[in-house]
Amino acid sequence: MLLRQSKEKILLGAATESEIKGVSRRNFLGYLGGASALLITAAACKKDDNNTNTGVDLGSGDVGILNYAYALEQLEAAFYTQVILTPYSGISAAESALLTDIRDHEIAHREFFKAALAASAIPALEVDFTSINFSSRDSVLATAKAFEDLGVTAYNGAGKLIVSADYLALAGKIVSVEARHAAYIRDIISNGSFADNTAVDPNGLDLSRTPAQVLAIADTYIKTAINASNLPTN
Amino acid sequence: MNLQNIITEIEKVDPEVYERLNGRRDAMKSFAKASGKVALAALPLAFGSMLQKAYGKGTGVTGLIDDTLNFALTLEYLEANFYIKGIASAGLIPTPAAVAALTTIRDHENAHVSFLRNVITTLGATPVTFAAADFDFTAGGTFADVFSNYDTFLAVAQTFEDTGVRAYKGQAGNLMTNNDILTAALNIHSVEARHASHIRQMRKARGVDVKPWITGNNSGIGSVVAASYAGEEVTTQAGVNIVNIGGFTISANAASEAFDEPLTKDQVTAIVTPFFA
Numbered sequence: 001m002l003l004r005q006s007k008e009k010i011l012l013g014a015a016t017e018s019e020i021k022g023v024s025r026r027n028f029l030g031y032l033g034g035a036s037a038l039l040i041t042a043a044a045c046k047k048d049d050n051n052t053n054t055g056v057d058l059g060s061g062d063v064g065i066l067n068y069a070y071a072l073e074q075l076e077a078a079f080y081t082q083v084i085l086t087p088y089s090g091i092s093a094a095e096s097a098l099l100t101d102i103r104d105h106e107i108a109h110r111e112f113f114k115a116a117l118a119a120s121a122i123p124a125l126e127v128d129f130t131s132i133n134f135s136s137r138d139s140v141l142a143t144a145k146a147f148e149d150l151g152v153t154a155y156n157g158a159g160k161l162i163v164s165a166d167y168l169a170l171a172g173k174i175v176s177v178e179a180r181h182a183a184y185i186r187d188i189i190s191n192g193s194f195a196d197n198t199a200v201d202p203n204g205l206d207l208s209r210t211p212a213q214v215l216a217i218a219d220t221y222i223k224t225a226i227n228a229s230n231l232p233t234n
Numbered sequence: 235m236n237l238q239n240i241i242t243e244i245e246k247v248d249p250e251v252y253e254r255l256n257g258r259r260d261a262m263k264s265f266a267k268a269s270g271k272v273a274l275a276a277l278p279l280a281f282g283s284m285l286q287k288a289y290g291k292g293t294g295v296t297g298l299i300d301d302t303l304n305f306a307l308t309l310e311y312l313e314a315n316f317y318i319k320g321i322a323s324a325g326l327i328p329t330p331a332a333v334a335a336l337t338t339i340r341d342h343e344n345a346h347v348s349f350l351r352n353v354i355t356t357l358g359a360t361p362v363t364f365a366a367a368d369f370d371f372t373a374g375g376t377f378a379d380v381f382s383n384y385d386t387f388l389a390v391a392q393t394f395e396d397t398g399v400r401a402y403k404g405q406a407g408n409l410m411t412n413n414d415i416l417t418a419a420l421n422i423h424s425v426e427a428r429h430a431s432h433i434r435q436m437r438k439a440r441g442v443d444v445k446p447w448i449t450g451n452n453s454g455i456g457s458v459v460a461a462s463y464a465g466e467e468v469t470t471q472a473g474v475n476i477v478n479i480g481g482f483t484i485s486a487n488a489a490s491e492a493f494d495e496p497l498t499k500d501q502v503t504a505i506v507t508p509f510f511a
Contacts, residue, residue: 098445101445101488101491104482104484105447105488105491105492107480107482107484108479108484108489108492108493111476111482111484112472112474112476114480115474116474152424155420155424156417156420156421156424159417159420160413160416160417165410166472168407168410169406169407169496170472172403172420172423172494173471173493173494173495174492174493175420175424175427176403176424176494177427177447177492177494178424179424179428179431180428180430180431180446180447181431182428182431183427183428183429183431183432183435183446184435187431187432191331192331192334192335192338192432194335194429194431194432195425195429196338199428200342200428202345203346203348203349204341204343204344204345204346204425205349205418205421205425206420206421206424206425206428207421208417208420208421234413
């Protein structure tokens with residue numbers, strides 16, 4: 001935010017002559033020096049500064065990462081809300097109960113991000129579930145598995161992009177719940193697949209994905225265009 | 235996290251950081267500015283070795299990472315040895331499916347031990363080492379039948395996995411200065427949560443009233459493991475009340491399940507100490 005304001009102030013020439021006159025030459029140069037250092041830092045943060053991007057702007061810095069998480073939680077919550085509204089044929093009582101739990105967890109995550117982001121929150125996204133057959137157990141659970149595994153890799157990949165230790169801790173509180181969901185969904189598809197080699201690498205590590213990789217996969221299910229070009233990349 | 239941010243943060247507590255790092259402030263700043271061009275994978279190692287030279291081994295940022303990774307390694311040894319012994323205990327595990335699942339988990343814990351040992355060695359530090367004889371999985375008799383009673387075995391497994399998840403979560407902040415190591419730790423953290431989910435399903439199948447996620451501070455085990463679940467019952471996150479948030483019907487149980495909670499290193503140490511002989 002501050003970086004962008006400084007940048008705009010300089011580029012737009014908002015600093016008027018009268019503002020500059022009161023500043024000694026040495027301080028003025030110092031001001032410029034500081035400003036250019038800020039610009040360099042900002043440029044280093046934003047490798048993929050593509051002005052042609054359109055759609056809902058997730059924003060930059062930690063706010064951008066929180067909006068990114070908010071977007072994914074919107075997708076998951078909308079999916080499980082539909083799963084519970086129109087249960088697949090043959091759903092068991094146990095599956096219904098635990099899928100309702102998962103719906104509630106995802107709604108809690110979504111609403112938490114919305115509350116935490118307040119005025120910085122992106123609007124509600126429009127989802128596209130035309131590729132999912134909600135009456136089919138196979139279709140619903142395959143989608144659930146994809147979403148949960150994707151969520152785990154998304155949070156794992158986003159951790160390093162977060163500056164605030166408090167936000168990192170919050171992401172950590174959520175990602176392990178997504179992993180619990182993922183393992184459960186995998187097990188009711190095929191018992192024992194909770195952490196098989198399609199999810200976990202030979203070192204015993206889950207995978208992680210960049211926001212660009214995650215959003216490319218999620219794109220099938222999100223109608224609203226998302227602009228992630230201002231997210232941090234390291 | 236941006237390299238310049240890290241150096242700026244260090245500078246707040248140590249104004250001499252640039253001198254320590256390089257002796258020449260300008261040269262260091264050049265490095266920081268050029269960092270966007272350095273291969274990303276090489277950067278954390280390069281930066282780590284600079285800090286190590288600046289502050290010396292065992293102190294400062296690098297020392298914190300070494301200590302944190304050795305703490306994680308200790309927990310992985312605990313888990314790995316537990317599953318090795320359980321799987322080797324004749325008659326303990328009743329079904330082939332259960333043997334397969336526990337073998338998957340054992341293999342992950344062994345892989346975590348190897349992985350963390352390699353990372354710690356790469357950082358120039360010394361990994362801790364534990365052998366089977368270093369552990370007492372009865373915890374001084376508290377779980378006397380751990381390797382002869384399958385339900386006790388699963389109860390201890392659940393406690394280890396849930397505690398492991400909370401332990402990694404509590405340490406993430408200590409690894410923020412190294413993106414590669416932070417990401418690796420997060421990637422282990424979520425695997426432990428997958429394990430916990432499965433062990434809980436195994437217990438559910440045995441008639442224990444637990445779900446794949448942690449409801450309130452209930453363990454389905456009893457007060458003997460209360461410390462591993464203390465604090466999981468919270469329903470407020472960052473000052474936001476999760477119960478019925480946004481006008482949606484979210485019970486206190488769901489609100490607590492939706493967020494796993496961290497444990498501090500001291501809390502985890504107190505929990506696992508009885509399991510060391």
